[in-house]
Amino acid sequence: MDCRDSVVSCLSWILITGGVAYLLHQTRNHTKYGRYVSAEGRCCPAKLGWFLQEVPAFLVPLLLLLAEDPGTNRTGTGRTLLLCTFMLHYFHRSFIYAFLTRGRPVPLPIVLYAAIFCSLNGFLQGHHLLHCARFQHTWLTDARMAAGFLLFLLGMAVNIHSDHILRSLRKPGETVYRIPRGGMFEFVSGANFFGEMLEWFGYAVAVCSLPSFAFALFTVCSIGPRAYQHHRDYQQRFKDYPRSRKAVIPFIL
């Protein structure tokens, strides 16, 4: 397949403008999910909802990768490795996180919008890496790519560990909220969100393209306000929050 420059550019700018619009929207309204939504609307069980909404971001790049003609050798190790880091995140989110979550049911519109987003973003990142990006033969020793890759792995570790801490706050069937302790939660109210932002910022540094930076920006616009909302929610729920902490501010020290 040839590189569709206009599609890549169009989707990237949709991510950028959509992200900024979503950020502005969230300064006035809570995202209607989890603790901020009643269970009365039409919802999907959390495990199924997370699986359905995230799996397109794994499957679409996988299909693009499989559709590559191995004979042409256009893919190259560097871009395949970078695409695999993207897919690794979504493999974990769809096949591991989704089945471990103890969260509340997810509103159907959120599942639908997230699935559309994950499909388009999976196509954007996959198509750009496989058909448009150009890497030097020296990519393996490129300091920028190595630094970005390490940031991605560090962010993923923080994200997974923090999500594990949140999960451990509940017994199966519970829907209570408790103060998360340990790991990056000692410094950051939204440690899982902080890890995710670090991940996609690292990915953007490694790939160094318009689509990857557009996605990193979208992530900050999408989950930055959530982290702030959770911080305010903890302050309202727990009168002495975050008394026992070294220091906690909305999402980064």
Ligand SMILES: NC(=O)c1ccc[n+]([C@@H]2O[C@H](COP(=O)([O-])OP(=O)(O)OC[C@H]3O[C@@H](n4cnc5c(N)ncnc54)[C@H](OP(=O)(O)O)[C@@H]3O)[C@@H](O)[C@H]2O)c1
């Ligand atoms: N890249 C992106 O744009 C993007 C967008 C959204 C999410 N994500 C990622 O997806 C993951 C989950 O996102 P999320 O918005 O659902 O995160 P979240 O609001 O922090 O919730 C994560 C899970 O922990 C539970 N939980 C949260 N705080 C808790 C507390 N104080 N006590 C007990 N349980 C608590 C939640 O239950 P309830 O559901 O019952 O509240 C939910 O099951 C995160 O890692 C996030 O980074 C990424």
